[in-house]
Amino acid sequence: MWEFLEGVFFYCYAFGSSLLVIGLSLLFLVFRSMIYPGESAEAEQSEAAQITTQRKQKKKNIIKIYYGTETGTAQTFAQKLYKDLLAVGPSNDVIQKPLCLSGVEVEHLAELVKRFDAESTNLVYIFLVSTHTDGQPPEKASWFCKSMEEHANDFRVPKTYLQNIKYTVFGLGNSDYGDNYNLVGKQLDQNIHELGAIRLVDLGLGNENTAESIHGSLFSDFDEWKNALIAKLMFYDEPRVSLVNKKRFVISSTTHKLSKVEVAKNGHVPNGVKKVPEEQLVESSSEDEETVVVTHGDQNSNKSAGLVDLEDIGTVMSSARKKILAEKSERANGILREMVTxxxxxxxxxxxxxxxxxxxxxxxxxxxxxxxxxxxxxxxxxxxxxxxxxxxxxxxxxxxxxxxxxxxxxxxxxxxxxxxxxxxxxxxxxxxxxxxxxxxxxxxxxxxxxxxxxxxxxxxxxxxxxxxxxxxxxxxxxxxxxxxxxxxxxxxxxxxxxxxxxxxxxxxxxxxxxxxxxxxxxxxxxxxxxxxxxxxxxxxxxxxxxxxxxxxxxxxxxxxxxxxxxxxxxxxxxxxxxxxxxxxxxxxxxxxxxxxxxxxxxxxxxxxxxxxxxxxxxxxxxxxxxxxxxxxxxxxxxxxxxxxxxxxxxxxxxxxxxxxxxxxxxxxxxxxxxxxxxxxxxxxxxxxVYGSTERGFDPDETRWKRKNNTKDISGC
Structure with a gap:
């Protein structure tokens, strides 16, 4: 009996001693962190240095923009995208001026991949194409679209034909055309994907019908898609979350990581720093995470119309989802949009x-x-x-x-x-x-x-x-x-x-x-x-x-x-x-x-x-x-x-x-x-009257003629 009690006492004593040691150790660590806060900052600085190094090692993007247009809108959008990419893109990226699809062959896209090292280079193809009458592509893009479809359906062409290519498509159409709405963009996106290419961002559908456009107009649809694309290109192959203290930081060419200590010293987020609400982030993790972004340069400087600030890029996808929900709610409640955007x-x-x-x-x-x-x-x-x-x-x-x-x-x-x-x-x-x-x-x-x-x-x-x-x-x-x-x-x-x-x-x-x-x-x-x-x-x-x-x-x-x-x-x-x-x-x-x-x-x-x-x-x-x-x-x-x-x-x-x-x-x-x-x-x-010498000109008026003798095209 005494032996049993002695054993119980021994185990209780050992367990209590262990708890005491653990408690004292935790207390020591707390006091040490209060007295020597620099070590935590050093850890974060090390993390930032690691991210910066990884950023320098980011793959170079070779970006090629192609358009197929009937009225010129797709070309205008392509040029706008080109300018915006030049304004915010990484300095080592190569961005080609937009080209019409009239002179482009599918074989050229595949052959171009062989010229670049896939380990260090992302070859990105961006297509902006409209849908014309009867769901047909614009005349100058007709051959390219037909050729791409033939390649996708040809059993002799391997399904890995475009496997090393990243791509995205933005279609321009009008939902009033029913089944033909953005048909060209949809088919082109599907055909490229079937040949093994990787979608960089999802197919964008621009709707000329303002009443049914997700974002209110064709222009707004394009801006949302463009901003999502820029966000992807800016952070492609980069770390998105810092795990130090479970704190996320957005890194871009015009932002730098702001340590916890810098915020603590100021007692608030300093000037030039924008705190992004967690619910606006593209990705989410734990509830206690927050994002702090610091931006350099003049915040009031003129920027291209529709160009999103880099610190706001993370909100693009969330904003799009909110607009879709808002659109559905508006229709359900009978709220109509204005005709003229x-x-x-x-x-x-x-x-x-x-x-x-x-x-x-x-x-x-x-x-x-x-x-x-x-x-x-x-x-x-x-x-x-x-x-x-x-x-x-x-x-x-x-x-x-x-x-x-x-x-x-x-x-x-x-x-x-x-x-x-x-x-x-x-x-x-x-x-x-x-x-x-x-x-x-x-x-x-x-x-x-x-x-x-x-x-x-x-x-x-x-x-x-x-x-x-x-x-x-x-x-x-x-x-x-x-x-x-x-x-x-x-x-x-x-x-x-x-x-x-x-x-x-x-x-x-x-x-x-x-x-x-x-x-x-x-x-x-x-x-x-x-x-x-x-x-x-x-x-x-x-x-x-x-x-x-x-x-x-x-x-x-x-x-x-x-x-x-x-x-x-x-x-x-x-x-x-x-x-x-x-x-x-x-x-x-x-x-x-x-x-x-x-x-x-x-x-x-x-x-x-x-x-x-x-x-x-x-x-x-x-x-x-x-x-x-x-x-x-x-x-x-x-x-x-x-x-x-x-x-x-x-x-x-x-x-x-x-x-x-x-x-x-x-x-x-x-x-x-x-x-x-x-x-x-x-x-x-x-x-x-027909046949009169005046030929319809009121004799009470004064006839005025141009000096040249060209065909009159003025009309009425």
């Missing part, structure tokens, strides 16, 4: 637009300026008797459902197939539209040739050309908008692209309703208009049929593009029979200057004689239509239905006072059949 607003403003609210705009037409100076009016002055200096060019919707190749706005406007943005009230648009128009008129005071009388007349708008840009009929309050203009005694000339037949049916009377007929066959319309709707041809035909039932003046607007649509006379004649318009305007395409959005050149602009010849041939195929007017300056001819020829004289002009009386009666009764086009027509003056 800040980038788009900047572009349109630079082009001379006055943006109203979030989706409307006005601009001073060149013919308004010309008539203020007494230099003649536009073709509407000749054909229909408007006073060009009293005409406001506007739109309540900058968005359109087409991306026409000859768009004189260079496709800088939004596109969409339905209204999915914030909406401004019609009263606001009319009020601010007139105010902005009058402001631009006043700015012409003092311009040579401008008289006070013309300025005073210009400050009383009498007409509104709803043909500025976009598709005005998309605006949900279009009928209210039109009535407000009519209440101001402003006539309305509304142009639609024939993709919204129901909207045409429900449209209240306008002074004159236009439908753009840019081609006469399904294939040519698709080629020229590049519509977003899959059933664009059916919508087009339905729109023409809807025009037949409108009681007021209706017009087909044909734009002739030499070598594109001038050989389709018979098909055009069939379309005329379908809609039976009052008038047919036939106009040579307006050359808009250089734009990568289309392939048109001066060779595609027909001479006025070509337009006259086409018009005469079309008349020969039609019943009840004749050449009525011409405006040589605008390269435009008017065909009119013979019901507007009374006693041998043309009556294409409009009695605007009579129209306003008739339309107000309609608003009171709601009976659209209460008046027709013949109720407000008046005689066309002799100088405006």
């Amino acid at each position: 800040p980038e788009m607003r900047q572009i349109l403003t630079k082009q001379g637009y006055k943006i109203i609210g979030s989706h409307s705009g006005v601009k001073l037409c060149r013919w308004t300026k010309a008539m203020l100076r007494g230099r003649g009016g536009c073709y509407k002055h000749t054909f229909y008797g408007i006073q060009s200096h009293q005409c406001m060019e506007a739109t309540p919707s900058l968005a359109c459902a087409n991306k026409c190749t000859f768009c004189w706005r260079h496709n800088s406007h939004p596109v969409g197939t339905e209204w999915k943005w914030q909406m401004d009230d019609a009263e606001k648009i009319v009020k601010e539209g007139l105010a902005n128009h009058y402001k631009m008129i006043k700015e012409f005071q003092g311009v040579p040739g401008v008289t006070k009388e013309r300025i005073d007349e210009g400050l009383k708008a009498r007409h509104c050309a709803l043909s500025l840009v976009g598709e005005p009929i998309m605006y949900p309050q279009i009928n209210k908008f039109i009535r407000l203009l009519h209440d101001e005694q402003v006539s309305t000339f509304l142009v639609t692209n024939a993709q919204f037949p129901d909207a045409i049916i429900n449209l209240s009377p306008v002074t004159q309703l236009y439908v753009s007929v840019d081609a006469s066959t399904k294939d040519s319309l698709k080629k020229i208009d590049r519509p977003l709707f899959k059933d664009f041809w059916e919508r087009f035909l339905a729109s023409l049929k809807a025009l037949r039932d409108k009681g007021q003046r209706t017009v087909y607007r044909l734009t002739l593009v030499k070598s594109w649509n001038m050989d389709e006379l018979e098909n055009y004649a069939k379309l005329v029979d379908l809609g039976n318009p009052d008038f047919i305007e036939i106009k040579g395409v307006t050359y808009c200057g250089t734009s990568k959005a289309n392939k048109l050149t001066m060779e595609n602009v027909p001479w006025h004689e070509d337009v006259v010849h086409f018009s005469q041939q079309l008349c020969n195929m039609l019943k009840n239509y004749e050449l009525a007017c011409e405006h040589e300056h605008s390269n435009c001819i008017l065909l009119a239905n013979t019901r507007f020829k009374v006693d041998g004289e043309w009556h294409t002009w409009i009695d605007y006072a009579k129209f306003h009386t008739l339309v107000q009666k309609f608003y009171e009764t709601g009976d659209e059949s209460s008046f027709t086009a013949s109720d407000y027509m008046v005689k066309t003056p002799n100088w405006a």
Whole structure:
């Protein structure tokens, strides 16, 4: 018994002694660390030195940037990425200027790998490519994309063909194209990956559709992807976490590690040092970790637009995730975005637009300026008797459902197939539209040739050309908008692209309703208009049929593009029979200057004689239509239905006072059949009739010609 108790006592004594020794040792270490804090700092400094050494040994990046573009946006993004990489990239990296994919072969990419040592070099390929009509690549990138697909599907090509390559792809597209959305970027990314290349960052999808873009616009989508790419390139193959005291430090070419002691001495994070919240980091570890970053240089220095500060690079991916969640929340709660993004607003403003609210705009037409100076009016002055200096060019919707190749706005406007943005009230648009128009008129005071009388007349708008840009009929309050203009005694000339037949049916009377007929066959319309709707041809035909039932003046607007649509006379004649318009305007395409959005050149602009010849041939195929007017300056001819020829004289002009009386009666009764086009027509003056010596130029105006004798391409 005593032996058992003696054993228990011995073990308890030994255990207690051990606890005492451990406690004294811990107490000694605590006091020692308080008295000699430098050793902890030395450990951290050693860690920093180790990281710095590893950074110096980082692999060199050989970065090559390629783009495939149709409108020039992908090229612009490639150049922006190049400049930003030069600004923040490591000094030992080699960054190639962006190259078009037109001259690139897949074999070249693979062969280039053999020239570099994979142990010391990262070969990085960056591709920025847009998706064009029918999900096809841009013309100059077509061969490269096709070749890459063939290599990926060829059993004779090993799946390790591009194994030593790092790559990433950014696609430019529009989700309104459905299954074809960013199809080229997706396929290119997949094909490169199947050949063994390593994705540096995930495929970036830029969405031109602002309502569905994850980050609000194509530009913002690009910036987010670009910042993530830069972050990856900056820290590729580098240690991301320091394990000393379980504290993480972000290291970059403009930052250095800040030791715990430096923070302790100051009692706070010193000037120039940014403390990054843990939840904003790309990677996460223990909850008690924090990040301290110190940045050198002027924090207020000018930087490239969209270029993220290096100390903020770590927040990129987290920010993207937050925006995705926010986007889903917005849609669930019915929160809509603005149609015009800040980038788009900047572009349109630079082009001379006055943006109203979030989706409307006005601009001073060149013919308004010309008539203020007494230099003649536009073709509407000749054909229909408007006073060009009293005409406001506007739109309540900058968005359109087409991306026409000859768009004189260079496709800088939004596109969409339905209204999915914030909406401004019609009263606001009319009020601010007139105010902005009058402001631009006043700015012409003092311009040579401008008289006070013309300025005073210009400050009383009498007409509104709803043909500025976009598709005005998309605006949900279009009928209210039109009535407000009519209440101001402003006539309305509304142009639609024939993709919204129901909207045409429900449209209240306008002074004159236009439908753009840019081609006469399904294939040519698709080629020229590049519509977003899959059933664009059916919508087009339905729109023409809807025009037949409108009681007021209706017009087909044909734009002739030499070598594109001038050989389709018979098909055009069939379309005329379908809609039976009052008038047919036939106009040579307006050359808009250089734009990568289309392939048109001066060779595609027909001479006025070509337009006259086409018009005469079309008349020969039609019943009840004749050449009525011409405006040589605008390269435009008017065909009119013979019901507007009374006693041998043309009556294409409009009695605007009579129209306003008739339309107000309609608003009171709601009976659209209460008046027709013949109720407000008046005689066309002799100088405006086809065959006159004036050829459509008002003799009361002063003809002004350029000194050179080149083809007139100014248009209207």
